[in-house]
Amino acid sequence: MKDEAIIDLIYEKNELGLSKLADKYEKLLIHIAKTILGSRSRDIEECVNDTYLKIWNHIEQYDMEKASLKTYLKIILRNTAINKLRDLSRREESELPDDISDIAKYYIDNSQNVEGKVFSKENIKQLSNIIGHLKEIDKELVIRKYFYLQSSKDIAKSTKMTVTAVDSRLSRLRTKMKKEFEKGIY
Amino acid sequence: MDEALLINIIGQLSPELLQDNYMEKDMKKGILSFLGIVLKKIIKQQNGNSFFQSLSNKNEYEKSSEQDNRESDSRKDSIETGKTYHNNIVEYGNKHIMESLKNHIDYLNTDTSDTSTEDKEDYNLNTRGLSISIFKKNIRNLIKVISGIAATFVVILSIIIILIVRHKSGIKLFKKRIQVIY
Numbered sequence: 284m285k286d287e288a289i290i291d292l293i294y295e296k297n298e299l300g301l302s303k304l305a306d307k308y309e310k311l312l313i314h315i316a317k318t319i320l321g322s323r324s325r326d327i328e329e330c331v332n333d334t335y336l337k338i339w340n341h342i343e344q345y346d347m348e349k350a351s352l353k354t355y356l357k358i359i360l361r362n363t364a365i366n367k368l369r370d371l372s373r374r375e376e377s378e379l380p381d382d383i384s385d386i387a388k389y390y391i392d393n394s395q396n397v398e399g400k401v402f403s404k405e406n407i408k409q410l411s412n413i414i415g416h417l418k419e420i421d422k423e424l425v426i427r428k429y430f431y432l433q434s435s436k437d438i439a440k441s442t443k444m445t446v447t448a449v450d451s452r453l454s455r456l457r458t459k460m461k462k463e464f465e466k467g468i469y
Numbered sequence: 470m471d472e473a474l475l476i477n478i479i480g481q482l483s484p485e486l487l488q489d490n491y492m493e494k495d496m497k498k499g500i501l502s503f504l505g506i507v508l509k510k511i512i513k514q515q516n517g518n519s520f521f522q523s524l525s526n527k528n529e530y531e532k533s534s535e536q537d538n539r540e541s542d543s544r545k546d547s548i549e550t551g552k553t554y555h556n557n558i559v560e561y562g563n564k565h566i567m568e569s570l571k572n573h574i575d576y577l578n579t580d581t582s583d584t585s586t587e588d589k590e591d592y593n594l595n596t597r598g599l600s601i602s603i604f605k606k607n608i609r610n611l612i613k614v615i616s617g618i619a620a621t622f623v624v625i626l627s628i629i630i631i632l633i634v635r636h637k638s639g640i641k642l643f644k645k646r647i648q649v650i651y
Contacts (some may be wrong), residue, residue, distance in 0.1 A: 307496065310496070311492065311493060314495070314496050315492050320493070348483055348485050348487055349483070350484035350487070350488055351488065354484050354487055354488045355484060355489065357492070358480070358484060358487060358547075361480060362480045365476065365477075365480060386472065386476075387474060389473070390472070390473055390476050393471075393472075393473040394473055394476075396473065402477075402478055402481065406478070407483075409480060409485075410479070410482065411477055411482045411483050411486050414479075414482065414486060415486055423489070423491060424477075425479075426487065426489055426491065426541070427491055429472070429475045429476050429479045429507065430479050430480070430487065431491070431492060432476070437495075441491070441495055441498070452520050457472070457475070458613055460475075
């Protein structure tokens, strides 16, 4: 079924739309949730269900011209998964799964330090422009690492680079992005 | 730039920037490698080197041993239960591999990308896919055989040409000798 038809069904609050949405995108959503949360099947399931619920409740906010339904779903799911990680950082006694990526572990340890920081729309726009002006491969590395929280090992495998090359390139990119952000370029 | 901060801020970027297919590519790679492993297993099974094949060999051995040694009933019972258990494993294994293969082929056909979003739910592997794949396999074999014959023919022809060019004078001399004798 086409995305437009699914959206129409959800607009009409027809549950068939939700089941069609699940049929089409569930595997992808589970894959992304698994990348961020590791093998915590319960959290993954919750995360995917929350994504469906959010799209069901806020379908009127979806702008088809800006991005595809798939992109919206990915963003909602990613942010829901990040919230789950933040919850994990609050629950100190909870054990982390072994297959969770290093960057996700780092986020769990450090998310509370940056929790209160609020970003203005201008800051977000500026960062969007900085990332938008990166080379395609650099953009891929940044998105994979900081949007999908993929481990350097997985990124290296997908981009056919070595793990050290991925890490050093990302480190250089962070420095470059910081400089451009502070200088107010773009 | 702090990584935790970057993770927070990157989630709020405009959706236009995040229209990527990285995860889809990863997924497909994963599925393809899985398919490769499953196909290898099936091929191995057909060649008689697989786990299931070794188990069925074991089963045959058990059958023969059953015929030879019918002394104790208890032993016979244990072999029979083992045999049914083993048959179940083999059956389950074959079924499981075929099912997972079907599921993954179905998934690959129901592409998640935006370009091919039509319904493909009615696609049935049993009615269409298998017969076509066998047919394709035959064509592939035929092409291989023909190309092999053509390559051999070219090689032989080139060897003949080289021999003729190298021994041109020799052939001429041989011709003259024949003429003289004649």
